[in-house]
Amino acid sequence: NAGVMQNPRHLVRRRGQEARLRCSPMKGHSHVYWYRQLPEEGLKFMVYLQKENIIDESGMPKERFSAEFPKEGPSILRIQQVVRGDSAAYFCASSPIGTPYNEQFFGPGTRLTVL
């Protein structure tokens, strides 16, 4: 049973470009969460999605950031017109339906560098 997959592992973008980060949850998991880790900080919640639904996006910046989890395919975190402050590690986590303990399983992360 493969774990949470994220790609790319490293992404370099110039200011103003778009960044697309992909996350495939563990098999059987239908809940996806995105977190961001800035240098020397802990992980900060961004968005929580189920298939075709955004459940909680209270941690998402109001502009330039969007997320989706389509019926088929991976979850996508999109950052438009990237700025240097977007440089961070972006982690995706997944959990199955009905778990009473909400243990979230994390992917290896995508390290975004904005030049």
Add this chain to the structure above:
Amino acid sequence: DQQVKQNSPSLSVQEGRISILNCDYTNSMFDYFLWYKKYPAEGPTFLISISSIKDKNEDGRFTVFLNKSAKHLSLHIVPSQPGDSAVYFCAARGAGNMLTFGGGTRLMVKP
């Protein structure tokens, strides 16, 4: 507003001794707490968790203690091993399933 705090950014322990990592929180609505271990360039790995209705949970060398009245939890690792060297994050679950993480404690276990 940091709802989950790990006040020690680093901790150094001799192999074989006990490692104690601490975590404080402010939100009394948190109902579930987790510890994650993270190596460089990898995602966090789930370690151990505890429900707010319990005060202790043990799994092998790892024990988590929860003191609700003090809003404090701790992770004990005994005996500590060099392979335990990593950054440890505590996390708390609130409304909506999202996890709120502390800033992490870097544990170094010296042989």
